[in-house]
Amino acid sequence: MAITSANQLELLQTAEAVAREKMIDPELVVEAMEESLARAAKSRYGAELDIRVSIDRKTGKATFTRVRTVVADDEIENDRAELNVEDAKDYLDDPKIGDTIVDEVPPVEMGRIAAQSAKQVILQKVREAERDRQYEEFKDRVGTIINGQVKREEYGNVIVDIGRGEAILRRNEKIGRESYRPNDRIRVYIKDVRREVRGPQIFLSRTDPQFMAELFKMEVPEIYDGIIEIKAVARDPGSRAKIAVISHDSSIDPVGACVGMRGSRVQAVVNELQGEKIDIIPWNEDQPTFLVNALQPAEVSKVVLDEEAERIEVVVPEEQLSLAIGRRGQNVRLASQLTGLDIDIMTEEEESARRQAEFEVRTKLFMETLDLDEFFAQLLVSEGFTSLEEVAYVEVDELLVIDGVDDDTASELQARARDYLEAQAKKALETARELGAQDSLIEFEGLTPQMVEALAKDDVKTLEDFATCADWELAGGWTTVNGERSKDDGVLEPFDVSLEEAQNMVMTARIQLGWVDPADLASDDEEEGEAATEEAGA
Known part of the structure; x- marks a missing residue:
């Protein structure tokens, strides 16, 4: 041709x-x-x-x-x-x-x-x-809902015709044991779009928490218009879910708007999710208050928040314990996902027993170290004293408020506490030197003799060793693997050294050793400040 x-x-x-x-x-x-x-x-x-x-x-x-x-x-x-x-x-x-x-x-x-x-x-x-x-058509549609038609099923995965291509709904992204036949209509959430050698791969989901959020956006006009905002979603697909909402208009009840007249709006979402029970919860900036809402329908007596560890302790009446935990831990697990906190639930009796045990430990500490009788030691604990350092270095006026304590008694208490602490420090220093701790570490500002002893036991014996430590190795932290949070113990964690304090000490050590130029740190701080200003202006 x-x-x-x-x-x-x-x-x-x-x-x-x-x-x-x-x-x-x-x-x-x-x-x-x-x-x-x-x-x-x-x-x-x-x-x-x-x-x-x-x-x-x-x-x-x-x-x-x-x-x-x-x-x-x-x-x-x-x-x-x-x-x-x-x-x-x-x-x-x-x-x-x-x-x-x-x-x-x-x-x-x-x-x-x-x-x-x-x-x-x-x-x-x-x-x-x-x-x-x-790819260009669907990459911008990630996070949205699309209607499709089932073409076939392969090894439990459903191949869906979405108009201008095919997408895959994996078996672990299906709700419960739902099954589909060819030509069935299906509503799905576009979870991910990837560019691969064999062409764009579009992954769908019906179990993703955002699928439920998008369904509510379709059913509730106030959410679509931005008057009501969905702040968090947690799901146990096919069984139960919790959704936290807040209204930006004080005249509109966010929970009522999502429920709808006679429950029509929430029922439409429930029907799409194969009967999944949905708890609609008012969101609150105050984490303890939000958690109390998230644990509904259980009643909460008290909440204790540990912000640094991102953990929270919840105290409930004995008869509310099973309701708060839920079947197979479902209620507390969903509340944890919703708030982003690890939740420990205990009854009022358990909390009382724990407080009593702490009271006894502190009483015994003061009895043994300050040579006090049980009654006087209990008085100190009752007034909120938890450590020898508090007794030794607190203002005298705070000791004088205790019944039976005059100026002489207060002075004697502080003298005993200081003598004991000095003896402990001297002993710790001797142990640290025996373990090989060098003067460069012992004389480093911010480290007590007990800290130096703990570091030496962990084979950190010089300022160079200390400067190579990571902040979490000193202060401790949390690691999340496969959704499970695990605790990383820090060498200086028993001394209440925060992550920020550990960072500052390590950086100071590196500057003293000449590893880091303070001028470089200053320029980095200036750049970060300028970037933050530009971002705020944008």
């Missing part, structure tokens, strides 16, 4: 038809045709030549050209596509390196093999363009 004998407009008509069918840009199809014709020409004239084809977008005429580039003498690698400045003078008046010489060459006769190769190039380009179009 000769390109010259073909109807020249047929190329453009074919490009238009293919582009319309595949819903891609016709220009991409024409470019694929140009590449396929150029490849066919190279097989005729030689693969070393730089043959290019240009198809006129109006007439369909294909023009074949040979392109040669002017390069330096010592850079010629392909003498059929490159030439030096001297040889280029035969074609150009004043050739320079980088100039190109374009010569038109006769169109090629496309044999069967060349035509087949051209067809493969065009099909490949069309497939790539189609995949790019599909």
Whole structure:
């Protein structure tokens, strides 16, 4: 087949038809045709030549050209596509390196093999363009709900026709034991879109918490309009869920709006989620208050929050314990997901027993270290004293408020506490030196003798050793693996060293050793400040 004998407009008509069918840009199809014709020409004239084809977008005429580039003498690698400045003078008046010489060459006769190769190039380009179009279309729809039609099921995974492509609903993303037959209509959440070698992969979900949030957005106009905001969602798919909402209009009740008249709005969501029970909870900035709401329908007596550890203790009456925990721990687990906190639930009796045990431990501490009788030690604990340091260095006036304590008694108590602490410090220092602790560490500001002893026991014996420590190794922290939080114990954690304090001490040690230039830290702080200002302005 000769390109010259073909109807020249047929190329453009074919490009238009293919582009319309595949819903891609016709220009991409024409470019694929140009590449396929150029490849066919190279097989005729030689693969070393730089043959290019240009198809006129109006007439369909294909023009074949040979392109040669002017390069330096010592850079010629392909003498059929490159030439030096001297040889280029035969074609150009004043050739320079980088100039190109374009010569038109006769169109090629496309044999069967060349035509087949051209067809493969065009099909490949069309497939790539189609995949790019599909990826661009769906990547911006991640986080939205789409309606599809079930095509087939493979190993428990459901293949869904979503109009301009296929998507996959994995078996672990289905609710409970729901099953589908071919041609069933299905409503799903687009969880992820990935660009892969075999084409864009679209992953769907019906168990994702945001699927429920999007369903509420569809059923509740106030959420869609932004008057009511969904702050958090937690789900046990197919069984139970909790959703926290807040209203930005004081005249609108967020819970009532989500429930709807006679429960019509929430019931529509429940029906879509295969009967999943939904607790709608008012969101509150105060975490303890929010947690009390999240544990509904259980009643809470008291909440104790540990912000640094992101843990919270909840005290409930004995008869409310099973309700607060829920069947198989479901209620407390969902409340934990909703608030982002680890929750410890205990009864009032358990909390009372724990407080009594702490009271006894502190009483015994004061009895043994300060040589006090039980009654006087209990008085100290009752007044809120928890450590020897508090007794030793507190203002005398705070001791005088205790019944039976005068100036002399207060002075004696503080003297005993200080003597004991000094003896403990001296003993700790001796132990640390025996373990090999060096003066550079012992004299470092911010470390007590007991801290130095603990570090030496952990094989941190010099300032260099200390400077290589991570902040969490000193202060402790939490690690989350597969959704489970585990505690990392810190060497200085028993001394109530915070993560920020540990960071400051380690950085100070590095500056003293000359590892870090304070000027660099100052410039980094300035850059962070400028970035924060720009972000706030934006």
